[in-house]
Amino acid sequence: MSTENRILSAVAANVSPSPTLAVDSKAKALKAAGEDVCGFGSGEPDFDTPEFIKEACAKALAEGQTKYIPAAGLPALREALASKYVSENGITGLEPVNVVVSPGGKYSCFLAIQATCGPGDEVIIPAPYWVSYPEMAKLAGAEPKVIFAGDEQGFKITAGQLREAITDRSRMLILNSPSNPTGAIYDREEMEAIMEVVLEHGLYVMSDEIYEYLLYDDVTHHSPASFSAEAADKVITVAGFSKTYSMTGWRLGTLVASAPVAKAVASIQSQTTSNATTFAQYGALAALERSDDAMAAVAEMLTHFDRRRLFLLDSLNAIDGVSCPRAQGAFYLFPNVSSFGIGTDDLADRLLDDHKVAVVPGSGFGAEGYIRLSYATSDEVIEKGVARFQEFCANL
16 A cells, blocks of 8 residues: 555554443443443443542642652652552562553553563463453554463463463563453462463563452462562563552553663653653552551442342353353453354344343453453342343343
């Protein structure tokens, strides 16, 4: 194609839009038109941000904290985050220089890949995966390489699968535990086996830990960067405030890495977004400084999430043709609907159009035959939506 006829860059033409946001937008458009839609599509807590966090942000605004700050983030917040990752996650030797605050957890993921991967590299991505990982690899010029792990193995890859997938072009492995979309969690033994392979081959790991506090059934979250000094040097830990503190619209992500990687990330951010919103970071700082209040709010959310999780799990498994594993983290269930013999894109479209129930098809997560349902919504919506889904399945 000649230059004068080309509309988009090769990068832009090669990137797909987010299917989760597309489903959420369509559901909201139907609601705005007066339709009674039961939305299971959005990965967003339905609770308000804790009041003391909002008050800290409002106080910062009132005091004129509306100017530029260092691109890597508010110094006090970076210091608090470094302390948090040492004391809670067990990652030793961290200083503020290892921490970058970004405009959202999604952007932290993007920055981690941009800073370490490029053309000719492979980024190994376990599937089911969060929809944006492959597209972020493409945006860096790298090639996504997918390893699939279905419900028969708990949606978790093995060290053996990883070893077989690695080539001389492999640069990074993405780990997401607890997982979006499955809610699966790697235990320490599973993660240590994977990290042994990673370190043997000198790969980077992007460990997406955005759901680290949303845990059920007494399971434990493990940060792979805490396993050894060698692991800490190769692991880039990304997270944020959106899911834990119901701060999705605040757009505050975090990244913890070796000093050279963190410096590169901050440089990229300085040339793209500058700093994340200044006064919002004072709210995030309050969440860390008043951790007892913050964790009390998280515990209250978890009580509701857990009840919804178990109700939705039992309800889905009671439907003929649906098989749903028991998720132990995040706020998603990922049932297997392959028995119906129709593509999940078609299933999701028909379910929304005919029964006004919004789910995300598994195709967007690299897992055809599954759908994702978020229980970060009200009990009323869950009960009504499950009844509609049951009716829909009975007529397939």
